Structures are given as C-alpha cells and as structure tokens.
Amino acid sequence: MAKKSTVKIRLVPEEKTDSKFYYYAKKPTAGEKAKEKLRMKKYNPATMKHEWFVEKKLPPHSK
Numbered sequence: 001m002a003k004k005s006t007v008k009i010r011l012v013p014e015e016k017t018d019s020k021f022y023y024y025a026k027k028p029t030a031g032e033k034a035k036e037k038l039r040m041k042k043y044n045p046a047t048m049k050h051e052w053f054v055e056k057k058l059p060p061h062s063k
Contacts, residue, residue: 004029011053013044021046023053 011023023042028034038055 009038009055010058011040011042012056014052014054017056019046
C-alpha cells in the first residue's frame with residue numbers, strides 16, 4: 001500500500017487559539033512545505049475580519 005502524500009491539519013486563529021471556529025486544510029507529507037508550519041489568512045466569522053490562521057495538531061478522537 002502506498003504512503004499518503006497529504007495530511008489533514010486544523011487551522012485555528014493565531015490570536016485566539018481557543019476559538020470555536022477553525023478551518024481544515026491538507027498539507028503535503030514530503031518536501032520543503034511539509035517541514036514548515038502552515039499559516040494562512042482566512043475569514044473569521046466570530047470577529048467578522050480576515051485574520052491569520054496557523055496550523056495546530058488535530059484533537060485526539062475516541063473510538
């Protein structure tokens with residue numbers, strides 16, 4: 001079976017990391033972009049502004 005080429009990550013607001021709103025994105029598992037932390041400017045409906053969103057680890061899930 002082949003290895004995955006992307007990984008699902010969670011983007012949370014840079015200023016308020018405990019915010020209820022977040023985005024999901026895909027990130028490559030190999031190459032230069034895989035080593036650096038993802039940072040994107042996205043719309044936050046809670047504050048009604050465009051803000052910087054940073055990569056954060058996905059929460060553990062229960063089975």
